[in-house]
């Protein structure tokens with residue numbers, strides 16, 4: 001079976017598994033669950049799997065997508081439960097299906113974030129954050145392929161909403177997944193560079209949903 | 220997850236090694252167990268998770284339903300700094316709970332260079348380092364592993380050692396500890412009782428007195444502790460549990476594969492080799508057991524590699540049968556089978572071809588000594604013909620890289636022996652020129668030397684180690700003897716070897732030095748990133764301990780040795796005889812040709828070795 005796609009969650013302790021290690025972990029999971037992945041031809045055969053948009057270590061996700069191929073036909077309905085049982089804590093397969101759309105059509109991501117402030121008041125931070133992200137342009141310096149460069153991250157943010165959550169500030173945003181890719185870690189980084197007095201002491205993110213360029217759900 | 224930890228993890232290298240949550244980890248309800256045990260490996264996650272002993276004992280100890288045994292490793296430097304900054308105590312991976320919540324810490328100590336890390340882990344757990352400073356029964360701090368064959372340098376820190384193989388005795392200790400905890404025993408009461416279990420060594424029940432010349436006058440047991448602690452062995456390896464559901468790390472570790480242990484012990488009796496003596500007698504597993512366990516473990520882990528472990532793999536009689544059985548399963552699934560520690564003398568073409576179908580790596584030979592005379596003296600039964608014959612087969616079969624390992628400073632070594640190393644490399648090169656199938660790819664011959672470390676419970680336990688200066692002189696002699704440009708030479712530094720020699724052969728007075736090194740920031744000393752020779756030398760000086768007394772001075776044959784009260788099976792008289800044979804450059808037959816009545820057979824119920 002070719003053109004297969006998994007949608008899975010990566011939460012809890014599994015968020016610290018790096019992209020490369022995750023590929024290895026999933027491969028072993030397939031093997032343990034008794035599914036034979038299709039391998040590439042050639043001198044150094046490797047399983048034909050690819051995960052769209054590698055997550056950064058520490059970021060959780062409820063909507064990871066992985067394309068894969070199997071040597072034999074299997075019942076896709078029972079695959080999620082069987083594979084989940086063969087995976088470490090925190091990785092949960094939500095569905096397996098034959099895909100029609102290429103991962104390149106994926107355009108927007110919905111993310112949830114938590115900004116933690118140890119000593120500062122969440123309500124006033126929340127207000128200041130709204131103001132900061134209401135700007136038309138937010139230029140920051142970041143590492144690019146050609147060394148350090150200036151980038152405006154604002155166009156890559158389609159929506160961003162902040163709310164007070166106890167002592168923290170919560171945020172929900174729709175950001176560009178590719179072309180350009182906006183790593184959510186840049187949201188607090190921008191504050192550290194441009195307005196450090198409202199930068200959080202710690203920030204963490206969860207990917208919630210994937211969309212195409214028309215903001216239709218991408219599967 | 221602890222908030223402090225959550226903030227640290229994204230900042231450190233390879234955070235997945237600090238989180239637990241791996242596939243096949245064992246989770247129990249902490250309110251339903253009587254004992255919470257932290258199984259501590261005094262090195263990194265990557266090393267510890269590659270250790271078969273750790274994996275075996277994790278499962279055997281967890282097989283007791285009143286125990287929840289969890290894993291703890293030493294954090295790498297960046298994590299260590301972050302944990303200190305955040306005042307985050309050392310925690311166990313399964314539950315994430317701080318070690319202060321545990322009833323006991325059990326350390327697996329496989330090598331001396333881990334000693335400072337043991338202290339560091341105790342400190343990170345907020346536990347006083349010395350047994351005498353821990354008046355209560357709990358937490359009980361104990362250890363096992365090869366280091367237990369001379370536990371003295373660590374004696375003041377640990378409440379109890381287990382000597383020998385842990386599968387049974389560890390559970391006996393835990394069963395007694397549970398009784399003690401539930402019955403409210405004092406620590407003393409428990410230790411006195413525990414000392415009655417075969418294989419348990421309670422250092423505080425032995426008084427050590429010294430002579431004017433610094434040697435030991437006597438070791439006197441108290442409170443009914445046995446005069447000599449006899450090590451434990453497993454009688455029937457086929458019956459002992461093997462972890463067919465080992466934990467699969469979610470991040471890369473050193474050995475990412477299934478490991479099968481073919482046998483314990485060794486029939487060879489190389490005189491420099493501690494393992495070859497302290498793991499006796501030889502006991503093998505049946506190939507059927509191994510094949511079944513290997514396949515089950517492959518299924519349960521999803522690993523794509525399996526390796527055969529033992530001191531000398533080719534001494535496993537049913538090796539062809541075992542390889543066939545495993546290859547039947549592995550080949551169609553592209554699973555690699557590797558066989559380390561094959562000997563040069565009975566390497567068969569057939570076996571090599573079989574492996575070649577699956578995977579081909581470089582050849583390595585532990586030659587150890589540069590001349591036949593020296594190899595006879597150390598009882599390393601490898602001849603130049605054997606080696607060249609194997610190389611011939613290998614080169615003809617397409618191999619093109621050979622690594623040759625030697626030790627410098629072996630007893631009776633002469634300059635001629637050292638020059639012989641370079642000559643042998645030339646012979647190997649000549650062999651390649653004559654037999655290589657494809658010369659276009661070139662050949663790579665690597666010579667590696669390390670400085671010989673005399674080890675307790677081996678025939679060379681009385682020997683002096685050569686000084687660092689002398690080692691360097693020998694290195695330079697070898698270097699100048701190597702002329703061929705296809706031959707590379709790597710030498711390990713002798714500074715670590717000197718420290719290792721002191722820690723191996725040390726007595727209780729060396730404990731102060733270990734603690735002092737730790738106080739000066741020493742930890743993870745097995746890593747060259749962290750080892751500081753200067754720090755060790757400063758600690759020796761400030762404790763008034765002379766490293767040369769332990770490392771570079773021959774011990775009189777009639778002296779009481781610091782480890783004499785630990786009985787690993789092999790008699791001292793046998794070791795002494797082997798030492799004499801060494802000085803006569805005479806070989807001793809291996810166990811299979813002729814039993815030398817070394818003493819180890821007494822550990823077996825039937826009293827006879829498989830040989």
Ligand code: SF4
Pocket residue numbers: 486499500501809810811813814815816817818819820828830
């Ligand atoms: S008793 Fe004999 S056969 Fe057994 S280990 Fe000793 S020498 Fe070898």
